Amino acid sequence: MNDHAIEYPAEPWKIKSVEPIRQTSRPYREQAIRQAGWNPCLLRSEDVYIDLFTDSGTNAMSDRQWAALMTGDEAYAGARSFYVLERAVRTYYGYEHVIPVHQGRGGENIVSRCLIRPGSHIPGNMFFPSTRAHQELNGATFHDVVIDEAHDPSSDHPFKGDVDLAKLAAVIGEYGDAIPYVSLAATVNMAGGQPISMANLAAVRELTGRHGIPIMFDAARAVENAWFVKQREAGWGDRSIAEILLAMCSFTDGAVMSSKKDSFxxxxxxxxxxxxxxxxxxxxxxxxxxxxxxxxxMAGRDMEAVARGIEESVEESSIRARVGQVEYLGHRLLAAGVPVVRPIGGHCVCIDALAVLPLLPREEFPGQTLAAALYVEGGIRGVERGGLSAGRDPVTGENRYPPMELVRLAIPRRVYTRAHLDMVADCVIRVHEERDRIKRGLRFVHEPSHLRFFQARFVPADGDSIFGG
Structure with a gap:
């Protein structure tokens, strides 16, 4: 097997129910993206053929999860289903105190309100838009202390989610008591789903422990991170995913979990x-x-489904197939010369939009432009992860341009087949081969104040289309 080839893993499940999807014509899609303000997020889902906008809440639940829905206790207070969820979190993640929220963003809001005061400073291994938004709304400044390799899409570093300990020590030295916690993610979304190593987690724990600084963990994709630890880090290959997950969490003081990811x-x-x-x-x-x-x-039935999903998430056959699907798509693109973030991440394949569209200025949002082009070409919906997602500096009001400008293709769990992924690969390869047809980028006609990538609307920077002319 060469570096750009990978076998497609056989799915550890069979299909019991199907949901129809429809392919549309290119003229139809061109009209649809215009009506959506050149923002794939604003498209109707019925107009999308293969939806890779996110892997959050878009997964297929198992028959056992669906069966668990029927056992939900919908009592307002003290529902039995809460204790089922609490037991699952304590068993697999190890946290004593469990507080349910409607989704991860609700947890971010509560943790930020509990711990942050105006003037706080929070170091972390790369920002995530909603996490940083809650931090900034509560008066904090985020400091990126991830290793430099995380900002280099061509680096093959196996743990690009690692914290640069010298950077972290410098932030602690400068701000000290103004740091309410260190914010760590596993895996790092904005770096393309890149993991943090157990050795680095232990080193961060040792450093923060000396200063009495807690660690708060984004555990949404920690199971995927555990898989990479098992595959790549010495001393962990013979440990189960459940054991590695529990060990990872043991280095932290708390976690926010979006059960819409690893828990299906x-x-x-x-x-x-x-x-x-x-x-x-x-x-x-x-x-x-x-x-x-x-x-x-959450309804009681949803807590039951989450609890069951936690148990299923650590099954090795499940996580092997999940990460294998992502690797398959990524290596198909690499073999065709499409510039993507390496190594391939746990939940997504990220296309390097700056390499695909090097002539477009950052202020015309190459990532957003490329995402729109993928939709027009094949009905594929991804999401920009670059200057648009980074937003504006709350002090200066200037656009923030991170080193990477990506289009993320996030693969929902247990949803698409190899044929779907081959169609995605074929579409991306065509757009890459014909990238000279994309002549112009996009400019705002509507820019929301927060998380603008969700609801922003655009027009081509010149003319009525991003293509030709």
Missing amino acids: ANIGGWIGLRDGELAERARSLALLYEGLHTYGG
Whole structure:
């Protein structure tokens, strides 16, 4: 097998129910993207053939998860389903205090309100848009302390989610008591789904421990991170995914979980904490923003589905097939010369838009432009991860341009087949081969204040199309 070839893994499941999707014509798609303001997020899902906008809440639940829905206890207070969820989180993630929320973003809001004060500084291994938005809205400044390789799409570093300990030490040295916690993600979304190593987690724990600084964990894709640890890090190859997951979390003081990722659920999340006093404060805020502390914005049936999904997520056959699908698509693109982030990540393949469209200025959003072109070409919906997602500096109001400008193709779990992924690859390869047809980028006609990539609208920077002319 050469460096750009990979076998497609046989799925550890069979199909029991299907949902029709439809292919549309190119003229139809050109009209649809115009009506959506050249923003794939604003397209109707019925106009999308293969939807790789996100792997969050778009997964296929198992028959056992669907069966668990029927056992949901919908009592307002003290529902049995909460204790089922609590037991699953304690068993597989190890956090004593479990507070359900409607999704990860709800947990980010509560943790930020509990811990952040105006003037706070938060170091982390690369920003994520919603996480940083909550931090900034509560008065904090985010500091990126990820290793430099994370910003280099061509680097093959196996753990590009690692923290640069010298960078972290410098932030601690400068801001000290103004740091309420260190924010760590596994895997790092904006770097293309790149993992953090156990050795680095231990080193960060040792450094922060000396200064009494807690670590808060984004655990949404921690199971995928555990898989990479098992495959790539010495000393962990003979450990189970469940064992590695529990060991990862042991280095942290708390976590925010979007159960819409690793746990296969369509909605739901939780906050996991070790500190009882902090947990009480978080429960009080959950009452205000989410719901009672034993349902947190979720129905009982959803808590049952999440609990079952947690158990399924650590099954080795499941995570092997999940990551294998992503690798298959990534290596097909690499073999065709498409510039993508390497190594291939856990949940997505990210196309390097700056390499594909080097002549487009950053202020015309090459990533957004390329995402629109992929939709027009084949009905494929991805999402920009670059200057548009980075937003504006809250102090200067200037656009932030991170080193990488990507189009992320996030693959939902247990949803698409090899034929679908081959169609995606063929579409991306065609666009790359005919990239000279993309003559211009996009400019705003509507720019929201927060998380602008979701609702922004654009027009071509010159003319009525990004193509030709």
